[in-house]
Amino acid sequence: MEDFIQNLENSLHKGFINQNHSTSGSYMPKLLINDPKNNINVLDSLLEELENSSSFIFSVAFITESGLATLKSHLLDIKNKGVQGRILTSTFLKFNNPKVFRELLKIKNVEVRLTDIEGFHSKGYIFKNENYYSLIVGSSNLTAQALKVNYEWNIKLTSHDNGDIVHHFKNQFEEVWSRAQPLTEQWILNYEEVYINEIVTREDDRLIELPTSYSTNTIKDALKIVPNKMQQAALKQIQSLRESGKTKGLVISATGTGKTYLSAFDVRSFRPKRMLFIVHREQILNKAKSDFKRILGGIDKDFGIISGSTKQTEAKYIFATIQTISKNENMEQFKNDTFDYILIDEVHKAGAKSYLNVIDYFKPKFFMGMTATPERTDDFNIYELFDYNIAYEIRLQEALEEDMLCSFHYFGVTDLEYNGEIIDDATILSKLVTGERVNHMLEKINYYGFSGDKVKGLIFCSRKEEAKSLSIALNNRGLRTVSLVGDHSQEERTLRVNELENGKLDYILTVDIFNEGIDIPSLNQVVMIRQTKSSIFFIQQLGRGLRKHDSKDFVTIIDFIGNYNNNYLIPIALSGDQSQNKDNIRRNTTNTSYIKGVSTVNFEEIAKMRIFNAINNSNLTTLKLLKDAFSELRNKIGRVPYLYDFIMNQSIDPIVITNKYFNYHQFLVKVLKEVPLLTDYENKVLSMLSLEVLDGKRSHEVILLDLLLSKGEVEYKAYINYLKDMGCVADNSTITSVNNIFNLSFFTQNSTKKYGDIPLIYLNTEKKYVFNELITNNLKSNKYFYKLVVDIINSAKEKSKSYQRNKQLTLYEKYSRKDACKLLNWEKDESSTMYGYKPKHNTCPIFITYHKDDNIDSSVNYGDEFLDPEVLKWFSRSNRTLKSEEVRKIINATSMGNVIHIFVKKDDDEGTDFYYLGEATPNKQSIEQTTMADKNGKELPVVCMNMIMEKPLHNQLYNYIKTGLND
Known part of the structure; x- marks a missing residue:
C-alpha cells in the first residue's frame, strides 16, 4: 500500500504540478487519443483497465454493435474470473438501435439500465482495482469509430479508493442508476415500436460496391x-x-x-x-x-x-x-x-x-x-x-487501412473439450457432431453475433461428412442451413448462394469450395470449425465476408480453435508476417495493432494459450519450410534471393536462416544444385558477421563495416565523428567493446575458433581501421564473397532500425545473456557463468524465466513475481544473505553507481532470448532475508526485494508474461 501511495503521489506531482519531476510513477494522468499512424488508440487503454479490474461501470450515451464487439471476448474472459460490471445508457436521439440492446442482454456479467434524462450525453468508464480506481472520461462513446479511429480526447486518471474525485463520479453514477430502468426483453420490444433509425449510410463511403440501382448506357x-x-x-x-x-x-x-x-x-x-x-x-x-x-x-x-x-x-x-x-x-x-x-x-x-x-x-x-x-x-x-x-x-x-474493405471482428474462440479431450486432428466424426459440440458452437455464434437484421453465414468444416451431418443437426435446432461440397453441381451452388442472399437460408456449410471465386457481398458471419491448413486458405475464407454492403457495418469471424499443431498459422495469416520468427508470432498473438481501421482481432484466453502451445511445439525452421519460402521469393523476384530480399519482401527473417545454418552460403548449398565456392576462412568470416552483426542490435559494428567496404580504411576519429552524427553512443567503453568484437577478444575460445582465430578488423599504426589482409584480398578476388558480405551489411542496416542508437538496450526488444554482455560493454562474453544475474562493470543484468519448468530443482525455483506493472518482487540466488557481496552491490546499486537491467522471458519454450524491460532500482523498505528449501528440504538463506521499474511494463506484455500455459 505504501508503494502505491508513493507511486500515485509521484504520478500526480508530475502530471499536475511539475512535468520535470524526476520520478514519474505509473499512474500519471494521460491523454488518450486515436493515432492510427502510430498504432495508438483509446480501445487498448480501455481493454487494459478492463482486464485488470475487479469490477467496472460505464456511463455512455451511444453504443454500437461494432463498439460492443470490440469488448465481447474480453468481457467473457473476465466473466470467467468472476468480474461483474454495469452499463448505464439511454435512447438519446434514438442513436442506439434495438439490436444493440439485445446484444447487451447476451453479456451475462454486465447489468444494463436505461436513463430517461433528457440530453443524456456522458462518456465515462470507471474501473475498480484492489485499492484504487481508474477513470477514463472524455469524448469517446462505446463505438468502434470512437475507440479506434475518430479524433477523440479522453483523460485517464487514477485515484485512491478514498479519493474525492472518484466518489464524485461514483455518486453521480449511482444517483442516475437508482432511477434508471433495467434492460429487459420486454423493454426492447416496446422500444422497437417507436424506434426510428436515424443513421443514414452514406453511399459515397461504399468504395467498392456501386449502387445496385445505378445504371448507365452512355x-x-x-x-x-x-x-x-x-x-x-x-x-x-x-x-x-x-x-x-x-x-x-x-x-x-x-x-x-x-x-x-x-x-x-x-x-x-x-x-x-x-x-x-x-x-x-x-x-x-x-x-x-x-x-x-x-x-x-x-x-x-x-x-x-x-x-x-x-x-x-x-x-x-x-x-x-x-x-x-x-x-x-x-x-x-x-x-x-x-x-x-x-x-x-x-x-x-x-x-x-x-x-x-x-x-x-x-x-x-x-x-x-x-x-x-x-x-x-x-x-x-x-x-x-x-x-x-x-x-x-x-x-x-x-x-483495411485504406477503408476499402468491410471492417471485421475476428474472434478466436475455444473449441469444445469432449470428455476431457480437446478437439484435434484425430477427432472422429461422431465426436465432431455431438449434441454438446453443437450446443457449444451455437452458444458462441449467438454470443458473438453478426451485423445486420438477419444472419447470412458461411461455416467452413473440416470434412464433407461433418458439413452434411452438422447441417442436419443445425436444421433440427430450427436453423435453415444446407451443406455444399465438391459433389454438388454449379447450378446447385448458385441456387443456394442466391437463397442465402435472399434470406431463405441462414447458413451454407462447406469445406473448401468457397475459398475463392464466390461473391456474397451481404455475408455477415464466417464461422471456421476446422483447423487452419495454410495462411493462404485462412485469408481466402476470411475474405469471403470482406466486401462492403449496405446491409452490414462489419462481418463477424468466429474461429473455433482446437488443439491443432498448426494453430500458429492464425496470427501469421492475420498479421501477414511470414518471418517464421517465433517471437514475432507470439507478439502478433498478444498485440494485434497490425489490424487497421475499426477491425479487431480477439482471442479468448484459453484459445490464446492453445496458439502459444502450437508455437512452442512447432518447428518453423525445417529445411522444407525454409526451402518453400526461398522458392516462393525466387519466383517473385526472378532470381536467387539474398538476405536483404527476404527483409524487403516481408518474407523469412534472415536471423531464422543464419541461426540454423551459420551463414547464408551454407543455406544456399542446401537448396541449390550449384553454388560458387568459398574458402574455409571466408565461410568463418561470413558466420561471424551473420551471427554477431546481422541482427543489428548495435549499429556501431554495422556502420564500421559499411565505411570500410566503401573506403577501404577509416580513421579512428572520423569513425567516432560519424557515430555521433548518426546519433550513436560513442564513449570509450562502447568503442572498446566494438573493437573487442572485431578482434575476437570478446568471444569464448570455441567462438573464436569458429570465427577464424584472427582479428577481422583492427586499428593499424596510423590509427586507421582496416580489414585483415586475408579479408581484403578475398573481397577483391571473390565477387561472390563480396556480395554476401554486402548483403549482410545491408540486411543489418535494415534490422538495426528496430533498435535505438542512443541507448545500449531498446525497451521490449529481446536479448540473450551474450547480447547483454556485449551491449553493456563487458570485456568478455561471460554468459555461460551469468546464470540469473551478475553485477560487473557497474552494471547488473538480471535474467528471469517467469514460469519455471515443473521439474526444476527447488533450490533454484525462485519466486520472482510482478506485483503490478511497475513492481517486481525479486529473489537472489539461494545461500545468499544481506552480507553477501553480490547482494550488497544490488541493494546499494544507486549509491555505488551500478545500473540494474531487467530481462524476462515467459518460459523456456521461448528459447534463449529475454524481453528487455528496462532499468530498475531496489525499494530498500522491501528488502528482507528469508529462506527457501532445497530438494532435500534443507532451508537455505535467500534475499528478496521489490524492484521498482523505471518504466511500467506495457500492459499487453505484462499480461502475456504473467499468464502461464496452465493458468
Whole structure:
C-alpha cells in the first residue's frame, strides 16, 4: 500500500504540478487519443483497465454493435474470473438501435439500465482495482469509430479508493442508476415500436460496391464514375509499367478490393479496339460484364459472352470462361492479335494447361493478370508468366487501412473439450457432431453475433461428412442451413448462394469450395470449425465476408480453435508476417495493432494459450519450410534471393536462416544444385558477421563495416565523428567493446575458433581501421564473397532500425545473456557463468524465466513475481544473505553507481532470448532475508526485494508474461 501511495503521489506531482519531476510513477494522468499512424488508440487503454479490474461501470450515451464487439471476448474472459460490471445508457436521439440492446442482454456479467434524462450525453468508464480506481472520461462513446479511429480526447486518471474525485463520479453514477430502468426483453420490444433509425449510410463511403440501382448506357455517363484512392494509385503504376515498354502486368489485390472495377478503369484508359476478359467460373461472367458496362458505357452489343451456352464472338468486349475459350475450335475463331488487351481473373490458376494454351496463342498489346493470392502450393511460377512485372500490390492490412474493405471482428474462440479431450486432428466424426459440440458452437455464434437484421453465414468444416451431418443437426435446432461440397453441381451452388442472399437460408456449410471465386457481398458471419491448413486458405475464407454492403457495418469471424499443431498459422495469416520468427508470432498473438481501421482481432484466453502451445511445439525452421519460402521469393523476384530480399519482401527473417545454418552460403548449398565456392576462412568470416552483426542490435559494428567496404580504411576519429552524427553512443567503453568484437577478444575460445582465430578488423599504426589482409584480398578476388558480405551489411542496416542508437538496450526488444554482455560493454562474453544475474562493470543484468519448468530443482525455483506493472518482487540466488557481496552491490546499486537491467522471458519454450524491460532500482523498505528449501528440504538463506521499474511494463506484455500455459 505504501508503494502505491508513493507511486500515485509521484504520478500526480508530475502530471499536475511539475512535468520535470524526476520520478514519474505509473499512474500519471494521460491523454488518450486515436493515432492510427502510430498504432495508438483509446480501445487498448480501455481493454487494459478492463482486464485488470475487479469490477467496472460505464456511463455512455451511444453504443454500437461494432463498439460492443470490440469488448465481447474480453468481457467473457473476465466473466470467467468472476468480474461483474454495469452499463448505464439511454435512447438519446434514438442513436442506439434495438439490436444493440439485445446484444447487451447476451453479456451475462454486465447489468444494463436505461436513463430517461433528457440530453443524456456522458462518456465515462470507471474501473475498480484492489485499492484504487481508474477513470477514463472524455469524448469517446462505446463505438468502434470512437475507440479506434475518430479524433477523440479522453483523460485517464487514477485515484485512491478514498479519493474525492472518484466518489464524485461514483455518486453521480449511482444517483442516475437508482432511477434508471433495467434492460429487459420486454423493454426492447416496446422500444422497437417507436424506434426510428436515424443513421443514414452514406453511399459515397461504399468504395467498392456501386449502387445496385445505378445504371448507365452512355460513355458520357460512365466517365462520371471515378476510381477510388487505391484504384488511382494502381492505374498510375500500371500506366507507368506500359510506358516503360512492358507488355504484361500482374495485379495482386486483396479479396474485396475491387479488382474488376480496377481492370475496367484501366481498359477505359487504354481504349483497346477489342478486349478479352477470362474467368474460371461461368456465374462470374454476367457480373463482370455488368461492371465493365458501368465503367465503359456503350451499347449492349459491344458486350458479349463466350461460355458453354453462349457464343457472342463479334462483341468489342468479350467475357469468356477459360473452359470454353481454351478449346482450339473456339480460340482459333480469332486471329492471335484480335484482342489488344486481355485480362485473366484469379490468375493464380494459370498454371493449368487450358490457361497456358490461351496465353501462348494470343498476342495482345497488354496482358493483365489479377489475383489475391499469387502464392502457389505447386511449383508453377505465376510471376514468371508475367515477366516478374508486379503492376500493383495491396494486401489485407493495407486494404483495411485504406477503408476499402468491410471492417471485421475476428474472434478466436475455444473449441469444445469432449470428455476431457480437446478437439484435434484425430477427432472422429461422431465426436465432431455431438449434441454438446453443437450446443457449444451455437452458444458462441449467438454470443458473438453478426451485423445486420438477419444472419447470412458461411461455416467452413473440416470434412464433407461433418458439413452434411452438422447441417442436419443445425436444421433440427430450427436453423435453415444446407451443406455444399465438391459433389454438388454449379447450378446447385448458385441456387443456394442466391437463397442465402435472399434470406431463405441462414447458413451454407462447406469445406473448401468457397475459398475463392464466390461473391456474397451481404455475408455477415464466417464461422471456421476446422483447423487452419495454410495462411493462404485462412485469408481466402476470411475474405469471403470482406466486401462492403449496405446491409452490414462489419462481418463477424468466429474461429473455433482446437488443439491443432498448426494453430500458429492464425496470427501469421492475420498479421501477414511470414518471418517464421517465433517471437514475432507470439507478439502478433498478444498485440494485434497490425489490424487497421475499426477491425479487431480477439482471442479468448484459453484459445490464446492453445496458439502459444502450437508455437512452442512447432518447428518453423525445417529445411522444407525454409526451402518453400526461398522458392516462393525466387519466383517473385526472378532470381536467387539474398538476405536483404527476404527483409524487403516481408518474407523469412534472415536471423531464422543464419541461426540454423551459420551463414547464408551454407543455406544456399542446401537448396541449390550449384553454388560458387568459398574458402574455409571466408565461410568463418561470413558466420561471424551473420551471427554477431546481422541482427543489428548495435549499429556501431554495422556502420564500421559499411565505411570500410566503401573506403577501404577509416580513421579512428572520423569513425567516432560519424557515430555521433548518426546519433550513436560513442564513449570509450562502447568503442572498446566494438573493437573487442572485431578482434575476437570478446568471444569464448570455441567462438573464436569458429570465427577464424584472427582479428577481422583492427586499428593499424596510423590509427586507421582496416580489414585483415586475408579479408581484403578475398573481397577483391571473390565477387561472390563480396556480395554476401554486402548483403549482410545491408540486411543489418535494415534490422538495426528496430533498435535505438542512443541507448545500449531498446525497451521490449529481446536479448540473450551474450547480447547483454556485449551491449553493456563487458570485456568478455561471460554468459555461460551469468546464470540469473551478475553485477560487473557497474552494471547488473538480471535474467528471469517467469514460469519455471515443473521439474526444476527447488533450490533454484525462485519466486520472482510482478506485483503490478511497475513492481517486481525479486529473489537472489539461494545461500545468499544481506552480507553477501553480490547482494550488497544490488541493494546499494544507486549509491555505488551500478545500473540494474531487467530481462524476462515467459518460459523456456521461448528459447534463449529475454524481453528487455528496462532499468530498475531496489525499494530498500522491501528488502528482507528469508529462506527457501532445497530438494532435500534443507532451508537455505535467500534475499528478496521489490524492484521498482523505471518504466511500467506495457500492459499487453505484462499480461502475456504473467499468464502461464496452465493458468
